[in-house]
Amino acid sequence: MFINHDQFRSELASAISELITKNFSLTFSKEKIYSLFGPTPSKEAGDLSFPLFILAKEAKTNPALAAKTLAESEANWPAFVEKVQNAGPYLNFYFDFNKIAQTLIPEINSGEFFKKKFTENTPKTMIEFSQPNTHKELHVGHMRNLCLGDSLIRLHRYSGFDIVSTTFPGDVGTHVAKCLWYLKFHYKGEIPKERKGAWLGTLYTAGNNLLEEQRGTPQEEKNREQLTLILKQLEQKSGEYYELWKETRQWSIDLMNEVYQWADVKFDVWYWESEVDSDSVKLAKEYYDKGLFIEDKGCIGIDLSEYKLGFCMLLKSDGNGLYATKDIELARRKFQDFKIEKSIYVVDKRQEHHFKQVFKTLELMGFEQAKNCYHLQYDFVELPDGAMSSRKGNIVPLQSLIDNMVAMIKDQYLSRYQNEWSVEEIEETAQTVAKGAIKYGMTRIDPSKKIVFDMQEWLKLDGESGPYAQYVCARINSMLKKLGEPTQQEVKIIEKQEKELVALLMNFNHAVEQATTNYRPSALTAYIYDLARAYNSFYAECPVGPASEPVKSSRILLSNAVSKTLKTGLELLGIKAPERM
């Protein structure tokens, strides 16, 4: 699906391919060579390396000898290759960054570089992420899913995929009943005027605690009756509790929308658990009639033991469906409604077994797309003293992280501008920087690793962080404003810091490819950090304004290219760079 989009690597691969044919009389495709390129251990060893282990095996020679042969052979190297050197089993290339910059920097500054064709024959793909429950509070744990999912959407779209983004909130179930139960029978206070969604979450926790407390007491039986009545009305879509559900559900949706708007996340489709519920039961019955699903101990499900997945239950003995039932109906709708060929689910790792069962069941039901279903699992966000649970109430509400961070940014950094900037700009900048810190912080850790959330640590913004990269953009922005337009267009690369910048800039699309194919935005955060750091180093060592022409203009063009690349990269993480900060 991904094609060889890097023009420099492609040209070089072609030249190597020709040279191999000439020297070893065998074909070694340029695609293969392209994929084998790797970094050199140090700048002294060159800028790109080609390992010869595989070729040597095919040519029945030893890698070091093959490297020597190729290095010494007469060849038609691309113009940007300055020197070719064999180093043991490697063929190392030294680049002429002046030549590379001549084509690369104008492409970046015009934006053309970011519109290159990356992929072909990409499957139409749906990415589902953010599955919060209504009637519960949104906490920092939800943010990890949101940032990961949104970034994947952006990466895939940049790479040329046709993507449908979707969310699947849980608006039915016992958690809803518990919340309404507490509201109706035990809550004594007023209903607040604003932030009702978050308040509703606290009722859920209170309800849970009370039910827990009264377990084993005479009250327990009465509680159960009340909960059953609530659930029944919700199922029948009528009655007092159904009306209350509609009203309170909207409060939660308002909270979700607030968060999505804050995070600049949009979904093409919203699926609701309440919408697929009854159809999912029908679907299960249909496949029971067809004979695919079987009955066992009064339940209906599918035996997946030959795939080592156990029994996947789809209808309980009371005839109700389960989570898996809904996910199967949901998948059917996704395949049918949007004709998607591939489906990605961003859901925490607890659901691994669940999704294995669902995907296998879909396959046995005859859905071709089941083979292209992928569960991107991530580990939890925990607190230093253990897992977060809205049931117990030991959570860090998302709003409290945002509020703390915005306050800290204003206090520590933006207070110095309080006489220069408007109140609105200070607020907006603090929000933008806070988003940068939170989104970068959530995506920089590999999904397979858990995040232990410590508020004090999150409020430290030095070192590798979103604001570090945002700061570089603000710096460049401010400098370019002062210096004005360049007086000439030639880029001259002199200092090693400038070479480093060009070397990094040419790898931007490569970093995006890595992040996309491996479903790992952290590959992009690492790249962004490297580029930002290289620019800070350049900034400290290479004066721009005080330099004489044509160096001054060249450095303006280079700085502009870095700024454009950083902004494009940050955008793929859903992060904006403020004009100044």
Next chain:
RNA sequence: CCGGGAUUAGCUCAGCUGGAUAGAGUAGUUGGCUUCGAACCAAUUGGUCGGGAGUUCGAAUCUCUCAUCCCGGGCCA
């Protein structure tokens, strides 16, 4: 019991799917703002890649095994 994941510097993490001398941040030490923005830069200390065995030219990366932690395994989601 079975299955999945994690384990890399004091702490938080990278390590490009098997390649060259294992890298960053942070903490510690030291130097740099009258000079394009110090939310910065430069230098330096710090590692038996959880332990052991194996596979091969070559292992943090693959296999086996042990240890510790986390998460799953039909009437919750």
